[in-house]
Structures are given as structure tokens and as C-alpha cells.
Amino acid sequence: MMLKSDPALTYSRSRRLVALLTAFMKQRKMGLNDLIQRFATSSSYGCKHPEVQSILNLSPPQEAELMNTNPSPPPSPSQQINLGPSSNPSAKPSDFHFLKVIGKGSFGKVLLARHRTDDQFYAVKVLQKKAILKKKEEKHIMSERNVLLKNVKHPFLVGLHYSFQTADKLYFVLDYINGGELFYHLQRERCFLEPRARFYAAEIASALGYLHSLNIVYRDLKPENILLDSQGHIILTDFGLCKENIEPNGTTSTFCGTPEYLAPEVLHKQPYDRTVDWWCLGAVLYEMLYGLPPFYSRNTAEMYDNILNKPLQLKPNISNAARHLLEGLLQKDRTKRLGCSEDFVEIKNHIFFSPINWDDLNAKKITPPFNPNVNISSSASIKEAAEAFVGFSYAPSMDSYL
Helix, strand or coil, rough: CCCCCCCHHHHHHHHHHHHHHHHHHHHHHHHHHHHHHHHHHCCCCHCCCCCHHHHHHHHHHHHHHHHCCCCCCCCCCCHHHCCHHHECCCHHHHHHEEEEEEEEECCCEEEEEEECCCEEEEEEEEHHHHHEEEEEECHHHHHHHHHHHCCCCCCCCCCCEEECCCCCEEEEEEECCCCCCCCHHHHHHHHCCCHHHHHHHHHHHHHHHHHHCCCCCCCCCCHEEEEEECCCCCCCCCCCEECCCCCCCCCCCCCCCCHHHCCCCHHCCCCCCCHHHHHHHHHHHHHHHCCCCCCCCCHHHHHHHHHHCCCCCCCCCCCCCHHHHHHCCCEEEECCCCCCCCHHHHHCHHHCCCCCCHHHCCCCCCCCCCCCCCCCHHHHHHHHHHHCCCCCCCCCCCCCCC
């Protein structure tokens, strides 16, 4: 007799188990890491001894990043990458006290850092020039920087304060968002009640609408890229897959995104437009309400087939307004999808969002339904807050993008 496992249960348990195991391992390592850092800081000679380095397993680049030793020289004119209006030529790595690595990716890492002058916390994204130039990704990195530069004008997008460079690295000084990934909170609570899901969906939609007004398609909306700030407001991060210069009726055809949230037209490798973001909003809203992505299967091929061919199934435990919104956003034909004609205007005018005052929302006058209760002034909470930025990842290898 063959027993069939419940894929929904398996998916939820596996994602929660991974999150819990990751947090557990990091917590167990924390005491040892603190001991190593204290030893390294108080014993510069001992730390540089080859045998001690071998025991501590501190590579010179990591030591330089986290302890501000052996700083990179400033770039010569031939080594310069044009950072445009975000550039701060007077800034340098030694301006920061780097506390820990909170994200890693193809081109470098993200560090939690405290500025030595203003004592503020930042997420500093450090990219290796050699890796960028080798993969000919300079244009793409600058595109991400362009999006970050524009984000300072919107309350629900992570902002870039400034950038600078050394001979071998680029540095992007970003807002540090310490309330945790939406994914983390969703896994802890399984699903959200409708008012809470509506609040998050409204703030996400506002951020997407703003990007669209700048002719930018986000393309990679998922709970891991959605953070909560210290008050509980939404902040979108990770703009590595953003596509610039998509006019209202313009399309692109690059195959990219995250499997559970891919729109049918992307899977078909057809040209797609900004409505791809509204499909993703529908998928995230569905997951907030039900605890799983709408067409999920452990078998990726089966999941793709579900996205392309399986009718949307909605259980009866949500309001008619929520059902209608999900049916509009998760419309397989993008020319009939909610948002296809008037973009964000169609979304915010939907009856599901009738309780939302959009001016108050954008002014952050609406009290969030959940407060993460973070206070990053203590060393204990710095450790906890650092966990929250794990989802701020770099763009993966762009060989198949653009």
C-alpha cells in the first residue's frame, strides 16, 4: 500500500523547517562568532599569525571587511566605474564599523554596518568589480542603482543613500530594514487574516504602481523580497531583476523570476508587460490568505503546468471581494488581467481595497496590523535584526537575462 504525502503540508513544513534550522544554526554559532571577534579585535598580532588564522578560518578579505584592516586603495582613473549622481567620492570603507554579513550573492555580499560618525545602522552592499566586469554586468548593476536612486521618493521601497568605490569594490549604502521578511512572519503564522493581508497588499501595490510610473517592471515579487520595517510597514528590496524603460504598452521577453510566482506569459516565453507584477501580487496575496502559492506543486514541471492550464481554485473562507480580486490578478490571459488597461488605478479602485485611504497609506498614517517590536540599540537585538535581512539577496547570474 502506497501512502501519498500531502504536498501542501510538505511545502509548508519544509519551508518552515528550513527557516527554523537556519535560525537555530546561526544562534548556536553566535557565541563562537562573538568570541572570535573579541579575540581578533583585542589581539591584532595573534589574529594575523597564519596558524591562528587557520584555526579561526578567517580569510583575509572577510577580515578586512569586518575589521577594517588592510583597506582597499582608492581606484585609479582606469579602475573607476561611473556611479553617477549617487557617488560620494569622499566616502570610504573605514567610515563604517562592519558588524556582520547578512546576505551573499554572485557579486559580493551585504553587510550590516554602523556609521562611525552618525552612529546609524545601514545595509552596505559590497560588489566585486572583477566579478561584475568578468560577466559584463556593469550595465545591469547600474540599472539596479538607477532604480535604487529613484526609491528615496517612495515610502515602501528600500532607498540608496549613496555609493562609493575602491580599486576592487563597489559599495552601496542602503536603508537597513530590521522587521524581518514577510516570508518569515507568514511561515510563523501559516496565513494572515484578511485585514492584515489587505494592508500588506495595498502597500505592495502602491510600491509597484510607483515603479510602473517610472516605466520600471519589478519582475521578482515574492515574500522573501518583502521586508517589514521597525513599525511594521512593507519595504520592497532586491532590484536585481528590475527592467527599466518599459513604456505603458511596452513589453520585454526575458525569462526570469521565481518558479512559484511566474506568470503564464513568462513561462510561455512570450513578450510580457507590467501586468506580470500584478500576477505576482495576486500570487503573494493568495499565499498570505491561504498559506501556499496558488498553483504550487513539489514537482516543478507539474507546477508550471498548473500555472499554464489549471483553473484557479479558491476555498470559501475569504470574502467575495478577495475572491474577485484574486480572480482578476491571477487571470492567465494578461490582456484580460486586472491592471492591463489602467495599471495601478484599477488595483486601488477595486472593492477589496475600499477600506484603504491611499493618501493616508502612503503617508504612513495607517497603523500597521502587526508591530515587529524591534529595537536595534542592544547587541542582542542587533543579532536578531541581522537575521531579518537574509532575504536581501543579490541578483543571480544574469547570463540568461537581457
